[in-house]
Amino acid sequence: MKFAWAVTAAAIAIAPVLAQEPDIDSLLAKLPKAEAFERPKVDQLLREAQAMQNDATGKELTLALRRGDAAGALRGARALAAKYPQNATAQFMEGVMGILFRQAEVATASFRRAVALNPGFAEAQFGLAAAFALRGQFAEAMPPLRRAAQLQPNEPRYQLALASCAAKLGQRDERVKYARRATEIAPSYVVAWIDLARAENARKQPGAAINALSRAAELAPDNPSIQTALGLGCVNLKRDAPAVLPLQRAARLAPNTFLVHAQLGYCYLKQGQTNAAADSLRRATSLAPNYGPAWNHLGLAYERQGRNGDALKAFKRATELMPSSRSAWEKYAAELRLVGKIDDANKASARAASLIPSGGAGGSPR
Numbered sequence: 122m123k124f125a126w127a128v129t130a131a132a133i134a135i136a137p138v139l140a141q142e143p144d145i146d147s148l149l150a151k152l153p154k155a156e157a158f159e160r161p162k163v164d165q166l167l168r169e170a171q172a173m174q175n176d177a178t179g180k181e182l183t184l185a186l187r188r189g190d191a192a193g194a195l196r197g198a199r200a201l202a203a204k205y206p207q208n209a210t211a212q213f214m215e216g217v218m219g220i221l222f223r224q225a226e227v228a229t230a231s232f233r234r235a236v237a238l239n240p241g242f243a244e245a246q247f248g249l250a251a252a253f254a255l256r257g258q259f260a261e262a263m264p265p266l267r268r269a270a271q272l273q274p275n276e277p278r279y280q281l282a283l284a285s286c287a288a289k290l291g292q293r294d295e296r297v298k299y300a301r302r303a304t305e306i307a308p309s310y311v312v313a314w315i316d317l318a319r320a321e322n323a324r325k326q327p328g329a330a331i332n333a334l335s336r337a338a339e340l341a342p343d344n345p346s347i348q349t350a351l352g353l354g355c356v357n358l359k360r361d362a363p364a365v366l367p368l369q370r371a372a373r374l375a376p377n378t379f380l381v382h383a384q385l386g387y388c389y390l391k392q393g394q395t396n397a398a399a400d401s402l403r404r405a406t407s408l409a410p411n412y413g414p415a416w417n418h419l420g421l422a423y424e425r426q427g428r429n430g431d432a433l434k435a436f437k438r439a440t441e442l443m444p445s446s447r448s449a450w451e452k453y454a455a456e457l458r459l460v461g462k463i464d465d466a467n468k469a470s471a472r473a474a475s476l477i478p479s480g481g482a483g484g485s486p487r
Contacts, residue, residue, distance in 0.1 A: 144357060145322055145327050145330060145331070145354050145357055145358075146322065148349075148350040148353055148354055149315070149318055149319050149322055149330070149334070149350065151346060151350065152315050152337075152346055152347060152350055181193070181197045185197050194218060194221075195218045195221070195222060198211075198214040198215040198217070198218040199215055199218070201214055201215070202214065202215035202231060202234075206234075207238060208238070209234075209235040209236075209238035209239035209242050209245060210235075212231050212232070212234040212235040212238065212245075213231070213232065213235040213242065213244065213245045213248060215227070215231040216228045216229075216231030216232040216235060216245070216248045216249075216252065217248060219231055219252065220248065220251050220252065220255060223255060225252055225255040225256045228248070228251070228252035228255065229249065229252040229253070229256070231248075232245055232246075232248040232249035232251075232252055233249060235248070235249075236249055236265070240268075241272055243268075243269045243272035243273045243276070243279075244269070246265040246266070246268045246269040246272065247265070247266065247269040247278075247279060247282070249262075249265040250262040250263075250265040250266040250269065250282065250286075251282075253265070254282075254285075254286065259286045259289040259290050260286075260290060262282075262286050263283070263286055263290075266279060266282055266283050266286065267283070270283065274306075275306050276306070277303040277306045277307040277310055277313055280299045280300070280302045280303035280306060280313075281299070281300065281303045281312075281313060281316055283295075283299040284296045284297075284299035284300040284303065284316060284320060287299060288320070288323065293320070293323050293324035294324065296320040296323065296324075297317070297320040297321060297324060299320075300313065300316045300317040300319075300320040301317055301320075303316065303317070304317055304333075304336075309340060311337050311340045311341050311344075311347075312337075314333050314334070314336045314337035314340065315333075315334065315337050315347070317333040318330040318331070318333035318334040318337065321333055327354075327357075327358055328358060330354070331351065331354050331355060331358060331360070334347070334350060334351050334354060335351060335363075337351075338351045338367055338370075342370060343370075343374060344374075345370075345371050345374035345375040345378075347367075348367040348368070348370040348371040348374060349367070349368075349371040349375065349378065349380075349381055351364075351367040352364045352365075352367035352368035352370075352371055352381065352384060352385070353368075353380070353381075353384055355367070356384050356387070356388065361387075361388045361391040361392065362388075362391075362392060364384070364385075364388050365385070365388050365389070365392065368381055368384055368385040368388060369385065372385055372401070377408060378408075379404075379405045379408035379409035379412060379415070380405075380409075380412075382401045382402070382404040382405035382408065382415075383401070383402065383405035383409075383412060383414065383415040383418070385401045386398045386399070386400075386401030386402035386404075386405060386415065386418055386419070386422070387402075387414075387418050389401060390418055390421060390422060395422055395425045395426055396426070398418070398421075398422040399419065399422035399423065399426060402415050402418050402419035402422055403419065405419075406419060411442055412442070413438075413439050413442030413443035413446070413449065414439075414443070416435050416436070416438040416439040416442060417435070417436065417439040417443070417446075417448070417449050417452060419435045420432045420433075420434075420435035420436040420439060420452060420453075420456065421452070423435055424456065424459075429456065429459055429460050430460070432456050433453075433456045433457065433460055436449065436452050436453040436456050437453060439452070439453070440453050440469075445476060445477075446476070447473050447476035447477065447478050448478075450469050450470075450472045450473035450476065451469075451470070451473045453469045454466045454467075454469035454470040454473060457469055
């Protein structure tokens with residue numbers, strides 16, 4: 122059980138495919154989140170509590186936890202706390218059950234007793250913060266969390282919980298500080314890097330967010346969600362070359378995700394890898410036949426391959442799917458001229474001229 126902290130024609134430039142793609146906020150939102158409150162090491166705590174080692178109530182609680190009997194664990198924890206009112210671990214156990222059953226008042230009172238009995242009990246300080254968070258009292262949660270972090274400075278969960286509270290309180294710089302500290306403490310902890318990426322993005326630093334996400338992707342090369350988020354996020358920031366590797370990985374790990382193939386094809390085009398671009402874009406259009414930007418870019422790939430007939434068909438399909446895209450009509454008109462269909466080209470050019478230019482800097486065909 123876990124206690125979760127309440128816790129993306131040569132004269133006509135290639136336009137990046139961004140209009141219909143998720144932004145970095147939504148990409149990060151889909152990634153795994155750190156569980157600030159994981160299951161405490163209750164068995165170890167019981168073993169360490171000398172007064173309860175051979176106690177029948179303690180044994181019953183341990184067995185209930187091991188077999189996943191939550192109701193039995195709650196009864197056992199209450200009995201244990203009543204039987205050993207001066208034992209911090211016993212009070213802590215009742216607090217944990219209060220968190221589990223979302224009984225905030227029970228949890229708060231139990232953890233307060235545990236902390237009063239043993240102020241150096243880091244997990245009890247942490248539990249008290251969790252009880253405050255359960256009640257939405259994030260400012261009140263910060264002092265016991267800071268105390269827990271002081272007592273155990275190498276525990277990344279405490280830093281991530283602090284970051285979570287800072288986020289709830291709108292403290293963006295503090296959130297980054299705590300999240301970064303978690304990555305320093307546990308540099309191989311993937312979700313800590315993801316949380317840092319979220320924190321950086323929240324304070325309008327998408328470049329720093331992508332840098333943190335890059336580290337997560339290095340640590341989890343076989344996670345398709347992370348690779349996809351990094352690849353699409355790089356494209357959003359016009360980092361086309363760095364986008365290629367994570368998009369390649371994502372295409373291998375999640376071969377039926379059309380957007381991955383579409384963006385990979387776009388990046389290949391930007392890198393001058395025309396054949397690879399055509400392969401990826403064909404895959405994208407086969408997976409999502411009504412996704413106009415992929416047809417637009419596939420037309421460019423065909424044009425560079427000298428396949429003007431195929432390019433013309435692709436550009437025409439793009440205009441059908443994106444009739445309001447000036448960029449698509451311009452490309453279609455240019456291709457019509459290349460194949461000698463001047464009258465049709467003039468009509469397509471007139472249509473393009475009647476439309477608002479696609480995007481601005483970095484705009485997308487529509």
